[in-house]
Amino acid sequence: MDYIHNQWIYRRGRAAMFRTDRLRLRHLRLLDAVEATGSLSRAAQQLGLSQPAATKILRELETAVRAQLYERLPRGVRLTEAGRAVVERLRIGLASLDRALGSGEAAPRRRLSVGALPLVAVNLLPQTIARLRRAGGDFDIEIVENIVPVLLAALKNRRIDCFVGRIDASALRDPALRDVVAMPMASEGLSFAIAHRHPLARRRKVSLGELAEMSWVLAPLPSFTREVVDQHFLDHGLALPRPVVESLSFHTNLQIVGRTELVTAAPSSAIAHYSRLGLVQRLRVDREPTATPLLFLAHRETMPLRAVQDFSAALLAEAGGVRTG
Numbered sequence: 001m002d003y004i005h006n007q008w009i010y011r012r013g014r015a016a017m018f019r020t021d022r023l024r025l026r027h028l029r030l031l032d033a034v035e036a037t038g039s040l041s042r043a044a045q046q047l048g049l050s051q052p053a054a055t056k057i058l059r060e061l062e063t064a065v066r067a068q069l070y071e072r073l074p075r076g077v078r079l080t081e082a083g084r085a086v087v088e089r090l091r092i093g094l095a096s097l098d099r100a101l102g103s104g105e106a107a108p109r110r111r112l113s114v115g116a117l118p119l120v121a122v123n124l125l126p127q128t129i130a131r132l133r134r135a136g137g138d139f140d141i142e143i144v145e146n147i148v149p150v151l152l153a154a155l156k157n158r159r160i161d162c163f164v165g166r167i168d169a170s171a172l173r174d175p176a177l178r179d180v181v182a183m184p185m186a187s188e189g190l191s192f193a194i195a196h197r198h199p200l201a202r203r204r205k206v207s208l209g210e211l212a213e214m215s216w217v218l219a220p221l222p223s224f225t226r227e228v229v230d231q232h233f234l235d236h237g238l239a240l241p242r243p244v245v246e247s248l249s250f251h252t253n254l255q256i257v258g259r260t261e262l263v264t265a266a267p268s269s270a271i272a273h274y275s276r277l278g279l280v281q282r283l284r285v286d287r288e289p290t291a292t293p294l295l296f297l298a299h300r301e302t303m304p305l306r307a308v309q310d311f312s313a314a315l316l317a318e319a320g321g322v323r324t325g
Contacts, residue, residue, distance in 0.1 A: 026047065026049075026057060027057055027060060027061045027064075028090045029047060030043055030044070030047055030049070030054055030057050030058065030061075031058065031061060031069065031079075031083070031086065031087050031090060032087055032090060033046050033047060034058070034070060034077060034079065035079050035083070035084070035087045037076075038076045038077065038078065039076045039077065040054055040055065040058075040070075040076075040077050041054075058070065065082070065086055067080075067082040067083075067086075068080050068082065068083075069082060069083035069086060070083050110138065110139035110140070110306070110307045111139060111140045111141075111142060111307075112139050112140070112141050112142070112161050112162070112307040112308065112311055113141075113142045113144060113159070113160040113161045113162075114141060114142065114143050114144065114160065114161065114162055114163075114164060114311070115144045115145075115146070115151035115154055115155060115160040115162065115163040115164070115165075116143055116144065116145055116151075116163070116164045116165060117145070117147075117148065117151070117164070117165030117166065117224070118145050118248075118249060118250060118251070119165065119166070119188060119225075119250065119266075119267040119269070119270065120164050120165060120294065121143075121145065122267065122269045122270045122273050123269050123273075124164070124185075124186075124269075124294070124315070124318060124319060125143065125164065127318045128311070128314045128315045128318045129141065131314045131317065131318055132310065132311065132314050135310075135314070137310060139306075139307040139310070141311070144160055147222065147223045147224070147248065148165065148167050148168075148171060148222075148223070148224050149171075149222060151163050151165070152167070152171055152174070152177065155177070155180070155297060155298075155299070156174065156176045156177055158299070161298065161302055161305070161307070161308060162296065162297060162298040162302070162308060162311070162312070163295075163296070163297040163298070164294065164295075164296055164297075164315065165224075165294065165295065166188060166224060166292045166293065166294050166295060167224065167295060167297075168224070168227075179299055179300045179301070180297050180298065180299055180300070181297065181298055181299070181300050181303055182295050182296070182297050183295065183296040183297075183312065183316065184293045184294070184295055185293065185294040185295065185296060185315070185316060185319035186293070186294060186319045186320065187291040187292060187293045187294070188267050188268065188269065188291060188292060188293075188294050189267070189268035189288075189289070189291040190225065190228055190229070190265055190266070190267060190268065190289040190291070190292075191265070191266065191267075191268045191271050191282050191283075191288070191289075192211065192263060192264070192265050192282070192283040192285060193254060193257055193263070193264050193265075193266060193271045193274070193275075193280040193281065193282055193283060194257060194262075194263055194280065194281060194283050195257055195258050195259065195260065195261070195279075195280060195281075196278075196280070196281055198261055198263075199261070200283060201281060204284065205284045205285065205286060206283060206284070206285055206286070207285065207286050207287075208232075208233065208236055208238060208285050208286060208287045209238055211241070211263060211283075211285060212233060212238045212239050212240075212241060214241070214262075214263045215242060215243075215244045215261070215262050215263070216241045216242060216243045216244065216245075216262060216263050216264060216265075217243060217244070217245040217246070217247065217253045217256050217257060217260075217262045217263075217264045218241060218243040218245075218246060218253070218264060218265065219246065219247065219248050219250065219253070220246040220247075220248060223248060225250070225265060225266070225267075228265075228289060228292070229241060229265045229289070232287075232289045236287055241263075241265075244262065245262065250264070250266040250267065250270050251270070253266060254266055254270060254271070254274045254279065254280055255274075255279070257280055258274070258279035258280045263283070265289075268282075268291075294319065296312055296315055296316070298312070
């Protein structure tokens with residue numbers, strides 16, 4: 001009986017290997033292109049294939065995964081539920097493969113792609129890179145700045161290797177991020193800033209209610225900073241701040257504030273930096289937002305990579321001494 005069972009496992013394993021071995025990059029890229037364009041002919045044209053050849057490739061892929069992956073519509077095609085599930089996984093695999101092939105082009109140097117919120121670019125990230133340079137780091141670093149949802153999507157799809165910033169715990173409840181390792185670092189406070197010539201500049205402290213009546217320059221939704229600011233005012237029963245200017249870059253926002261009567265909210269470290277330059281000053285309010293911890297995120301399977309190990313170690317070492325709030 002054990003022999004029969006083992007032979008069944010062996011044959012099943014061989015079948016799975018056969019199915020995988022038959023797949024080629026064109027199978028994977030074609031399905032990705034079909035999902036992106038919604039058209040088999042446009043997808044085929046993108047990859048330099050004839051439509052009959054593209055149809056044959058998709059049939060081979062359906063045979064390999066044992067499911068119908070797309071359905072024809074009056075205009076174009078649409079992936080089935082199984083097709084969408086497959087293409088999501090294929091994109092992760094393609095991104096990992098592309099990155100692996102790309103790392104070979106720059107041999108012997110490695111390349112680390114770091115997703116970062118702009119707030120860590122003031123002190124933490126530059127000091128981390130300086131530490132790595134002093135230690136003779138043998139890999140290149142690509143810094144990708146954006147808002148949290150975009151960076152988490154890039155981390156999920158393996159388009160970046162790791163993430164540095166602050167996020168809400170609910171963002172990590174995505175099943176696709178269940179194998180992500182989260183390492184807490186120093187806390188980063190959020191403060192308010194005005195120009196030195198602002199009418200409130202001489203006040204030692206102002207009320208949050210007064211600020212609710214002011215005109216603002218703020219990051220747009222769904223940025224983490226904007227959500228924290230809006231929630232802070234709501235928690236105290238106040239109207240949401242009214243932005244007359246929206247900009248994702250708090251560097252831009254602080255520059256604008258320094259030349260106008262507007263108010264902004266930005267990481268405390270950034271306000272301290274621009275205050276030392278004489279551009280703005282921190283506005284102390286009776287109810288300050290709560291500081292939130294910065295996090296380093298990476299997939300569990302990525303953590304053993306030497307570049308990730310070196311970068312995270314330098315990052316945590318610098319976070320222990322960086323003024324962030």
